[in-house]
Amino acid sequence: MQWETVIGLEIHAQLSTQSKIFSSASIAYGAEPNTQACALDLGMPGTLPVLNQEAVRLAVKFGLAIEAEIAAFSVFSRKNYFYPDLPKGYQISQFDLPIVGIGHIDITVDGEVKTIGVTRAHLEEDAGKSLHEDFQGMTGVDLNRAGTPLLEIVSEPDMRSAAEAVAYMKKIHTLVRYIEICDGNMQEGSFRCDANVSVRPVGQEEYGTRAEIKNLNSFKYIEKAINHEVERQIDILESGGKIVQETRLYDSNKNETRSMRSKEEANDYRYFPDPDLLPVEITEALLSEMKALLPELPEAKQQRFVDQYQLTVYDADILTSQRALADYYEAVVGVCGEAKLCANWVMGELSAGLNQQNLDITQSPVSAERLAGLLVRIADQTISGKIAKEVFEELWNGDEAADEVIDRKGLKQISDSGALEKIIDQIMADNQPQVEQFRAGKTKMLGFFVGSVMKQTQGKANPQEVNRLLQQKLKGE
Amino acid sequence: MYNDSIKELAAKLQAKQISSVELTDYFLDRINRLDGGLNSVITLNTEGAKKAAVNADKIIAAGDAGILTGIPLLQKDIFCTEGLRTSCGSKMLDNFISPYSATVVEKLNQAGTVMLGKTNMDEFAMGSSNETSFYGSVQNPWDTSLVPGGSSGGSAAAVAARLAPIASGTDTGGSIRQPAAFCGITGIKPTYGLVSRYGMIAFASSLDQGGVMSKSAEDAAIMLEAMVGFDPKDSTSLERPVDDLSADLNKSIKGLTVGLPKEFFADDLDPAIRAKVDEAVDVLKSAGAIIKQISLPNIGLSVPAYYVVAPAECSANLSRFDGVRYGYRCDSPKDLEDLYKRSRGEGFGEEVKRRIMIGAYVLSAGYYDAYYKKAQQVRRLIRNDFIEAFKEVDIIASATAPSVAFGVGAKTDDPVSMYLSDIFTIGVNLAGLPGMSVPCGFVDDKPVGMQLIGNYFNEAKLLNVAHQYQQQTDWHTRVPTGFGQE
Numbered sequence: 001m002q003w004e005t006v007i008g009l010e011i012h013a014q015l016s017t018q019s020k021i022f023s024s025a026s027i028a029y030g031a032e033p034n035t036q037a038c039a040l041d042l043g044m045p046g047t048l049p050v051l052n053q054e055a056v057r058l059a060v061k062f063g064l065a066i067e068a069e070i071a072a073f074s075v076f077s078r079k080n081y082f083y084p085d086l087p088k089g090y091q092i093s094q095f096d097l098p099i100v101g102i103g104h105i106d107i108t109v110d111g112e113v114k115t116i117g118v119t120r121a122h123l124e125e126d127a128g129k130s131l132h133e134d135f136q137g138m139t140g141v142d143l144n145r146a147g148t149p150l151l152e153i154v155s156e157p158d159m160r161s162a163a164e165a166v167a168y169m170k171k172i173h174t175l176v177r178y179i180e181i182c183d184g185n186m187q188e189g190s191f192r193c194d195a196n197v198s199v200r201p202v203g204q205e206e207y208g209t210r211a212e213i214k215n216l217n218s219f220k221y222i223e224k225a226i227n228h229e230v231e232r233q234i235d236i237l238e239s240g241g242k243i244v245q246e247t248r249l250y251d252s253n254k255n256e257t258r259s260m261r262s263k264e265e266a267n268d269y270r271y272f273p274d275p276d277l278l279p280v281e282i283t284e285a286l287l288s289e290m291k292a293l294l295p296e297l298p299e300a301k302q303q304r305f306v307d308q309y310q311l312t313v314y315d316a317d318i319l320t321s322q323r324a325l326a327d328y329y330e331a332v333v334g335v336c337g338e339a340k341l342c343a344n345w346v347m348g349e350l351s352a353g354l355n356q357q358n359l360d361i362t363q364s365p366v367s368a369e370r371l372a373g374l375l376v377r378i379a380d381q382t383i384s385g386k387i388a389k390e391v392f393e394e395l396w397n398g399d400e401a402a403d404e405v406i407d408r409k410g411l412k413q414i415s416d417s418g419a420l421e422k423i424i425d426q427i428m429a430d431n432q433p434q435v436e437q438f439r440a441g442k443t444k445m446l447g448f449f450v451g452s453v454m455k456q457t458q459g460k461a462n463p464q465e466v467n468r469l470l471q472q473k474l475k476g477e
Numbered sequence: 478m479y480n481d482s483i484k485e486l487a488a489k490l491q492a493k494q495i496s497s498v499e500l501t502d503y504f505l506d507r508i509n510r511l512d513g514g515l516n517s518v519i520t521l522n523t524e525g526a527k528k529a530a531v532n533a534d535k536i537i538a539a540g541d542a543g544i545l546t547g548i549p550l551l552q553k554d555i556f557c558t559e560g561l562r563t564s565c566g567s568k569m570l571d572n573f574i575s576p577y578s579a580t581v582v583e584k585l586n587q588a589g590t591v592m593l594g595k596t597n598m599d600e601f602a603m604g605s606s607n608e609t610s611f612y613g614s615v616q617n618p619w620d621t622s623l624v625p626g627g628s629s630g631g632s633a634a635a636v637a638a639r640l641a642p643i644a645s646g647t648d649t650g651g652s653i654r655q656p657a658a659f660c661g662i663t664g665i666k667p668t669y670g671l672v673s674r675y676g677m678i679a680f681a682s683s684l685d686q687g688g689v690m691s692k693s694a695e696d697a698a699i700m701l702e703a704m705v706g707f708d709p710k711d712s713t714s715l716e717r718p719v720d721d722l723s724a725d726l727n728k729s730i731k732g733l734t735v736g737l738p739k740e741f742f743a744d745d746l747d748p749a750i751r752a753k754v755d756e757a758v759d760v761l762k763s764a765g766a767i768i769k770q771i772s773l774p775n776i777g778l779s780v781p782a783y784y785v786v787a788p789a790e791c792s793a794n795l796s797r798f799d800g801v802r803y804g805y806r807c808d809s810p811k812d813l814e815d816l817y818k819r820s821r822g823e824g825f826g827e828e829v830k831r832r833i834m835i836g837a838y839v840l841s842a843g844y845y846d847a848y849y850k851k852a853q854q855v856r857r858l859i860r861n862d863f864i865e866a867f868k869e870v871d872i873i874a875s876a877t878a879p880s881v882a883f884g885v886g887a888k889t890d891d892p893v894s895m896y897l898s899d900i901f902t903i904g905v906n907l908a909g910l911p912g913m914s915v916p917c918g919f920v921d922d923k924p925v926g927m928q929l930i931g932n933y934f935n936e937a938k939l940l941n942v943a944h945q946y947q948q949q950t951d952w953h954t955r956v957p958t959g960f961g962q963e
Contacts, residue, residue, distance in 0.1 A: 039577055043797040045570065046557045046579060046676040048711050078793045080840075082817055089796020139813075141801070270840035272849055275683035275790055277712050 001238070002202040005230050006210075007165045007195060008157035011172055012150050013182040014126070014190040015058045021125050021149035022049030022092065029188050033131070033142035041128075041147045043087030048276050051076075055149040056280055058181040059099045059123050060290045062151060065179050065297055066118050068103025070287060076123075076277045080270045084141050085128035093152075095271040098122035099280060100151075105175070106299065107167040116168050117156030124150050145189075151181070157196065157207065162226035166219050169193060174298050178323045192217040197229045199237065208233070209243040213250050213257055225250035229257050301326055309339035318347055325361045328368045335372030338379045345375055349392050366395045374402035387411050387459055415462040420453070420469055423461075427452045428473060438474050446470060478503065478963060479639035480956060483548055483696045486642060490537055490547045497533040497547030501526050501591050504549045508593065508640045511960060514621055517634040519554060519612045520562050520595040529591040536589055544699055546589030551644040553632050554595035555602055556582050556687070557676040565678045566598040566610040566628075569798045569805045569824035579676025580708045581645060581687050588703040593641055597631030600826045601795065602652055602680040604628050605898045608889055609828040616885070617660060618957040619924060623882040626656030626898075632690045633660040638960040639692075643700050646690045649680050650783055651878075651902025653688045654914035658877035658926020661916045663943065663953055664690045665697045668933050669909035670715035672701075673708030679794040681787035682713070684906040693953050694915065694943035698722040701936065720934070725941040731765030733942065736870030738773045741901055747880060753925040754876045757917035760949050761874070761942065771866050771873070775858040779904040780896060782859070785839050785852035786907070791829075792836025798824065831892065860908040867932040872942055875901050877914040877926035901928055911936050915943045916952035924952075 020027055023040040040047040063070045077095035100121035106113050128146035130139050153172060159165045173191055176182040184191045198210035213229055216222045228250075233243050248257040296304070298320050305316035305326075320326045325346070332342045350371060354364060374391055377383050383391065383406060394405040406412055414420055427449060428435050438445040446467075453466045478500075481489070489495045505523060512518050526549065533547035557563045557575035564570045578586070586592070599609040607615040607630025615630040617623040618638040625634040629646030633656035636644050646653040648666035657664030665688050672687040679685060687704060691697040702722040708714040735758065742751065762768050800806035800820025807819035825833070839848035866873060878898055888895040905912040910933060914926035927946075931939040947953050 042802060044557075044576065044803070045563070045565070045573070045678040045797065046575070046674075048675050048713075050710060050712050080793055080796060082796065082799060084799075084801050084813065087797060087802065089799060090793050268842045270792075270837060270842075270845075272789060272793070272840050272845070275681075275713070276679075 003199045003230075003234050003237075004202045004204075005160055005162075005226075006157045006198045006200060006207055007159040007162070007226060009155045009159070009165060009169060009193050009195055011153040011155075011169065011191070011193040013153060013172070013176050015055050015149040015151055015181055016183055017052055017054045017058065017149050019052060020147035021052050021055045021123065023147055025147065027148045029185075031144055033140070033144060035144065037128075037143035037146060041087065041143050043089070049092060049274070051277060051280070052149060055123055056099070056282075057286070057290060058149075059121065059151050060282060060286060061179050061181055061294060062121055062153070062176065063100035063103065064287070064291055064294055065175055066103035066105050068118060068121070069101035070282055071097060071099055071101055072282055073097065074099040074122075074280045074282075076274045076280070077271045078274045081267045083127065083130075084139065085130045085143070085146065087128065087143060087146055091125060091127065092274055092277070093124035094122035097279075099282070105168070105171055107164060107171050109161075109163050109167050114158075114164065116158045116164075119154045119156050121151050121153045124152055126150050157198075162223045162230070165195060165226055166223050169222060170219060174321055178295060178298055180295075186217050189217060193222065195222060195226055195229075197226055197233070198243070199230055199233045209245050211243065211245070211257070212247045214247055214260065216250060221250060221252050224252070224255055225257060228255060232257065295323065309333065309343070311339060311343055315343045315347065319343060322361060328361050328364070331368035332372045332375065335369065336375040336379060338375065341375055341379060342372075345371065349389065353396055365397075366392070370395050370401060377402055377406060381413060381415060381462060382406065383411055383413050384459070384463060387413065411460060413462045414457055414460050415465050417465060417469060420461060420465055421473075423453055423456055424449070424466075424469055424473055427456065435474065439476070446474070449474065479507065479960070480692070480954065481642070482693060483544065483642060483699050486548055487542075487544050487546070491542055493537075497530040497537065497591060498527065500547060501530040501549050501593065504593055504641055508635075511638055512635070512640055515616050515618060515634050515638060516613055517597055517615050517625070517631040517638070517640065518551065518594045519564065519566075519597045519610075519631065522558075522561055522592050522594045525561060526591050526593050529586070533589050533591060543589055545585070545703055547591060548589070548643070549591045549593050549641055550585065550700070551593050551596045551632060551635050551641040552582060552585075553629055553645050553647055554598055555647050555678050556645060557678065558582055558592070558595065561595065563595070563678070564611070565602070566600040566612060567825065567829070568611040571611065571805065573804050575676075577676065580673035580710060581677065581704050584704055584706070585645070585700075590703075596629070596635055596644060599628035599630065599652075600829050601678065601791070602628040602647060602649055602685075603791070603828050603832055605651070605655060605895050606883070606885075606888065607631065607656070608885065609826050611826060614885055617882050618960055619661060619882070619922065622884055623923065624659065624885055626659030626878070626882060628652040628656075629664075629690060630656045633657055633662060633664070636660070636662045636690050636692060637957060639956060642692070643696055644690045645687060645704070647677060647685055647687050648902075648906065648912075649684045649686075649787060650906050651899035653690060654902050654912055654926065654928055655878050655899060657690055657914040658916075658928075659882040659924065661919075661924030661926075661952065661955060661957070662690055663693055663697050663913070663915050663947075664688065665701060665913045665936070665939065666905070666911060667701060667705060667936050668715075668911045669906075670713050671705045671911075671934075671936070673706070673711045673714050675708055675710040679790075681790040682794060683790060684783075684787060686906070694913070694940050694947055695723070695726060697913075698726060698937075698940045698944070717934075720937055722937050722940055725937045726944040728941050728945075729765060730761065730942055730945045732767065733765070733872070734767045734769055734870040735761055735942075736769050736771035736866055736873045738771050738776065738866070738873060738875060740773050740776045741875035746876065749920040750876050750880065750925055753918040753920060754874070754927050757927045757946065757950075758874055760946055764945055764949060766942075769870055771870060773859070773862040773866060773904065775855065775862050776904045778855045779859055779907055780900055782852040782855040783899075783903045783907060784835065784896060785848045786856065788832040788836030789840050789849050790836070792833045792840065795825070795829065795833055800824070828892070856907045859904050863904070863908045863910060863930075871932075872935070872939060873930040875928045875930075877901060877928040881920050881923035881925060905930055909933070911939055913939050913943055915946060916955070917950070918952055
C-alpha cells in the first residue's frame with residue numbers, strides 16, 4: 001500500500017523580553033539554579049501574575065508577519081497538572097481565545113512553493129527544569145526558566161514529509177529572528193517543537209491516528225524523528241496493528257521514539273480562564289505601532305535582492321536567510337557596487353571562514369566595510385581575485401584595511417603595459433624554442449608564457465593584460 | 478479603653494495621655510488574659526508589635542502622626558506577613574514563614590498601625606463557622622458554645638471581645654459579614670478590586686476581597702481607607718483615585734432610597750431575625766430614608782453558582798501546596814506520586830479537600846459547560862439583577878445571615894446547610910459589590926446583623942448609612958459579658 005504522511009508542528013519560540021511573562025525576574029540563560037526566580041516564580045502563596053506587555057507586543061508582531069488575525073480580545077487560562085517544575089500546579093497559557101488566530105507561511109521544497117496554514121499562536125509561560133543528575137536518587141528543581149515567555153505556534157496538519165516539516169520550521173525560525181521576537185537559539189531551547197505525525201493510505205481523506213513527538217530541538221532531529229516515526233507507524237499498520245494516540249519522546253542516541261504516555265493516561269488539564277489576569281485587549285493603535293515596527297520580511301527581501309541586484313533566486317535565498325547576513329551583504333554592496341562579486345564573496349570566502357570557526361555573521365572578524373574595501377580593489381583591477389584571497393586571510397587575522405595589506409605586501413597588480421612588455425620581451429628572448437613552437441601552431445604554449453609571467457611577477461600581473469600582450473607579441477603583431 | 482473608637486485612641490496617643498507601647502501592652506495583655514476561651518488569635522507578634530509601637534511613638538513625638546499611627550490591630554492569618562508565620566488556618570502552612578508581606582499588611586504598617594498578631598480562620602477561608610481551622614474552632618464571645626461564624630471568625634471574635642480595636646478580614650462569600658453578624662460587630666467588604674489581593678492567600682480569586690472588621694462604621698471607614706488603592710502587583714486591582722471614605726459619614730440620609738429585595742424577606746425567613754431587621758429598617762426610615770420593595774429575580778441561584786465557581790478556582794489555587802517547595806511534606810515519600818498524595822491528603826482538612834474535588838469535577842472535560850460555564854452565566858444574571866436594582870435604589874438592606882450563631886458542631890456533618898448560612902451574602906461577591914454588616918439587636922441574647930449592599934464604589938455611601946444608623950442605636954457598643962472590663 002502507498003502511504004501518505006501527515007504532519008503538524010507546535011513550535012515553542014521563547015520571546016526576547018528582558019523579564020518573565022508574569023514577573024520581573026530576568027530570563028537570561030545560564031544563571032546559577034534558582035537565582036532568577038522571585039516569589040511568584042516559586043509559586044509562593046498570595047503572589048499574583050502581572051502580564052509583561054512586551055510579550056504581548058512581540059506576539060502581535062509575529063501575528064502581523066504571518067498575516068494572521070490578531071484577536072482584539074484574548075484570554076489567559078490555567079492548564080492544570082502536577083509536576084515539581086511547575087510551581088503553581090498550573091501553567092498559565094491561552095486556550096480557546098489565543099492572541100494570534102489563523103495565518104499562513106510559504107515554504108519551498110524542491111523548487112515547489114507550498115502554503116502552510118498556521119492555526120494559531122498563543123502566549124504561555126515556560127515551566128522550570130527538573131535535574132535528575134547529581135542528586136543521588138533525588139531530583140533537583142531549577143525554576144530559573146519557570147515563567148519564561150513562550151509563543152506557541154501551532155500549524156495546520158499541512159505538511160506531507162519530514163522535509164516539508166523541516167522547511168516550515170526553518171522558515172519560522174528565520175522569521176522570528178527577522179522580526180526580532182526570539183533569538184532562535186536551539187541549543188539553549190529558545191526554539192523547539194513538538195511534531196504531530198500520522199499516516200494514511202494515499203487517497204484517504206480521513207486522518208490516521210497521530211502520535212505526538214515531544215521536544216525536538218534541532219532540524220536534524222526533527223527530520224530523523226519524523227522519518228523514524230513514519231516508518232514505525234507504517235510497520236504497525238502493514239502488520240495489521242493499530243496506532244495508539246500517544247505522546248512519544250525522541251531518543252537521538254538510538255534514533256527512535258518511545259512512548260511517554262497514551263491518551264488514556266493523558267491529563268485532563270481542566271482549562272479555565274485565569275481569574276488573576278484580565279483579558280488582553282489589542283487596540284488599533286498598538287496594531288499600527290507594531291506594523292510600523294515590522295522590518296522587511298524574508299520573502300520581500302529575497303524578491304528585492306533578485307530585482308535590485310540581479311541575483312539568482314538561489315543566491316538571494318541564501319543571503320536573506322538571516323537578517324544580519326542580508327544587512328551585511330547590503331552594506332558591502334553599498335560600498336563596492338558589484339552585486340554579483342559581493343554575493344560570491346559573502347557566500348564564498350566569508351561564509352566558509354565563519355562556518356569553519358562556527359561563528360555567526362554578527363561575530364565576523366571581517367566587517368562589511370573591510371570586506372567592501374577588498375572587493376573594491378578587485379573591481380578596479382588593483383588586485384586579482386587570486387591575490388584577493390591572500391589579502392582576505394590578512395583581513396581575517398588582523399585589523400588592517402585591504403589597502404594597507406596590499407601596500408605593505410606590495411600586492412598591487414601590474415597593469416602597466418610598458419612594464420609588462422619589458423618582462424614579456426625578456427621571457428620570449430629566453431625561450432626562443434617555445435616561441436617557435438607557438439608560432440608553428442602549438443597555441444597551448446600560451447599557458448607556458450602566462451605562467452612564466454605570473455611567476456616572474458609573483459602573481460601580480462594583470463591576467464587580462466598579460467593575455468592580450470602575449471597574444472600580440474607571440475603572433476608577432 | 479477597650480471600647481474606645483480609633484478617633485478616641487488617636488486623640489489619647491497624640492495628647493500623650495498614653496503611648497503606643499502602653500496601648501500595645503494593654504491589648505496584648507487582654508489577648509493573653511481573655512483569649513484562652515476564644516482561640517481567636519493563633520500567632521502573637523509580641524516582639525514585632527513592641528518594635529512597631531516604639532516606632533509609632535517616635536512618629537507621634539515628631540508630630541508626624543496620622544489617624545492610625547500607633548493603633549494596634551490584628552491581621553487575619555490569610556495575609557502574608559514577612560517573618561511571621563502565615564498559616565491560613567491550615568496544617569499545610571503550619572510551618573510557613575512568608576518571605577514577603579501582603580500589600581494590605583504593608584499599607585497598614587505604613588499607616589503606622591501595630592500588628593498584635595494573626596487571627597484564627599477557617600482553613601484557607603473555606604467555612605462559615607471557623608470550625609475547619611487546623612488550630613481548632615473559635616468560640617463566640619457572646620456564648621462560647623456558639624460558633625463565631627466564618628471564615629474571618631477569629632477577627633470577628635477578637636474585635637467583639639475587644640482584644641483589638643480593629644482587625645482585617647477577607648470575604649469570598651460572606652466571610653467578613655456573616656461572622657460580623659454572629660459576633661455583633663461591624664464589617665465591610667468593599668467593591669472587588671479596591672483592596673489589593675497581593676499577598677492575600679487565594680481561595681477564589683474572582684470573589685476574594687479584603688476588608689475590615691471593627692466596632693463601628695466610623696472605625697471601618699478609617700481602616701478601609703488605609704487599605705484600598707491601586708496595586709500594580711494585582712492585575713485585578715482597580716486604577717482609580719482613593720475616595721475619602723469618612724467624608725460622608727455625617728451626611729443626612731434623608732431622601733436616600735433603601736431597597737428591600739423580596740427574595741431576602743421570604744416567608745421562610747426566621748421571624749425573630751426578620752423582626753430585628755424590620756426594626757433597623759424603621760430606624761433608617763425615621764432618619765428620612767425612603768423604603769422600597771425590590772426584586773432580585775435570580776438571587777436564588779447564587780449559592781449553587783457560587784459552589785461551582787469558588788471550588789473551581791480554589792482547585793487550581795491550592796495546587797501549589799504540593800509538598801515540594803514549602804509547607805507540609807509527608808514523611809519519607811516513596812516516589813513523586815506518593816509525595817503529592819500524602820502531602821496533600823495529610824496537609825489539607827476535610828472541607829478543603831471536598832471543595833478541591835468539587836472544583837476539579839466541575840472543570841473536567843465534559844462537565845465544564847454544564848457547570849463552570851453555566852455558573853458564570855448565572856453570575857452575569859445576578860450581577861445584572863443588582864445593576865437593575867441600583868437604578869431604583871441607593872442601597873439594599875437585608876439580614877446578613879438567615880440565623881443567629883449556631884452551636885459548635887451543629888452543622889459540621891451537613892455541609893449544604895452550612896453553605897446556606899451564606900445565602901444572603903454570596904450574591905454580593907458574585908456581583909463584586911460592596912457589602913456591610915452592622916449589629917442590629919439580639920435574638921435570645923445572640924447578635925443579629927443587618928446587611929447593607931451598595932452599588933459599585935459606593936463604600937462612602939454605605940458607611941454613611943451605617944454610621945447614621947449607629948448614631949441612632951447602640952448595638953455596636955455592646956460588649957459580651959466577661960470582656961467588658963479593662
